[in-house]
Amino acid sequence: MVRSKVIAIDGPAAAGKSTIAQKVAQMLGYIYIDTGAMYRAVTLKALNEKVDVTDEETIAKMLKNTTIRLTNDKKVFLDEVDVTDAIRQPIVSQNVSAVSAIRFVRDELKNRQIEYAKTDNVVMDGRDIGTNVLPNADYKIFMTASVDVRAKRRYDENLRRSIACDFETLKEEIELRDKLDSTREHSPLTKAEDAIVVDTSDLTIDEAVDAIINIVKKGGEV
Numbered sequence: 001m002v003r004s005k006v007i008a009i010d011g012p013a014a015a016g017k018s019t020i021a022q023k024v025a026q027m028l029g030y031i032y033i034d035t036g037a038m039y040r041a042v043t044l045k046a047l048n049e050k051v052d053v054t055d056e057e058t059i060a061k062m063l064k065n066t067t068i069r070l071t072n073d074k075k076v077f078l079d080e081v082d083v084t085d086a087i088r089q090p091i092v093s094q095n096v097s098a099v100s101a102i103r104f105v106r107d108e109l110k111n112r113q114i115e116y117a118k119t120d121n122v123v124m125d126g127r128d129i130g131t132n133v134l135p136n137a138d139y140k141i142f143m144t145a146s147v148d149v150r151a152k153r154r155y156d157e158n159l160r161r162s163i164a165c166d167f168e169t170l171k172e173e174i175e176l177r178d179k180l181d182s183t184r185e186h187s188p189l190t191k192a193e194d195a196i197v198v199d200t201s202d203l204t205i206d207e208a209v210d211a212i213i214n215i216v217k218k219g220g221e222v
């Protein structure tokens with residue numbers, strides 16, 4: 001049996017991972033998996049059910065009875081309800097790092113992510129794909145950008161989605177989330193030793209997509 005191909009893209013918030021990963025997947029005919037959306041969906045369910053986001057036992061029990069379905073056009077279904085927009089709300093962003101620090105949540109979602117990669121060629125983005133979920137990925141990218149550029153991008157995105165926000169507050173929230181994600185005990189955000197860094201600060205979306213396609217064409221070399 002031919003093993004499916006994996007492109008892992010990790011990095012901090014709003015570096016451009018999901019936008020670029022989706023386009024790369026489209027160009028190569030791969031399936032795109034947004035693992036952040038999975039953590040966001042679990043967080044949304046906990047908030048909806050008024051579960052304390054640090055209550056590991058209740059969240060673990062809840063997750064066992066939760067289905068999360070991702071479609072290739074970036075839609076997210078939580079227990080078969082479309083939550084594509086709901087998971088991007090600031091309240092979810094503010095609570096997701098707590099939920100994603102829970103060991104059971106990480107193990108369970110990792111198992112589901114590995115299943116996707118068993119049958120299909122995938123571009124998977126997140127925080128720990130190249131280091132923990134699929135450490136044998138064919139290509140590993142660590143995508144980053146300066147915090148000011150990332151905050152500005154998320155700010156503009158919020159305006160487009162009519163989500164009210166203040167630039168400085170948003171920047172602080174992004175910095176805090178990066179810190180929590182990078183310092184947690186279980187599978188923190190960190191660059192895999194063999195990952196190639198792509199800094200998108202001065203790249204357009206198309207230039208960043210080209211950079212990744214070139215890495216793939218060259219077989220993982222810069």
Ligand code: CDP
Nearest residue numbers: 013014035036037039096097100126127128
């Ligand atoms: O889109 P944005 O960069 O804001 O975040 P995301 O990719 O949607 O991820 C949301 C959160 O999920 C992150 O801040 C992490 O706390 C968590 N996450 C994770 O722990 N591991 C992953 N593989 C993906 C996301």
Ligand code: CDP
Nearest residue numbers: 013014015016017018019153157203204205
């Ligand atoms: O997935 P991640 O949080 O890393 O970032 P994203 O959600 O793909 O991108 C955040 C925002 O930045 C989106 O609105 C993208 O359209 C925008 N972006 C950009 O303007 N230029 C880039 N080179 C990459 C992303």
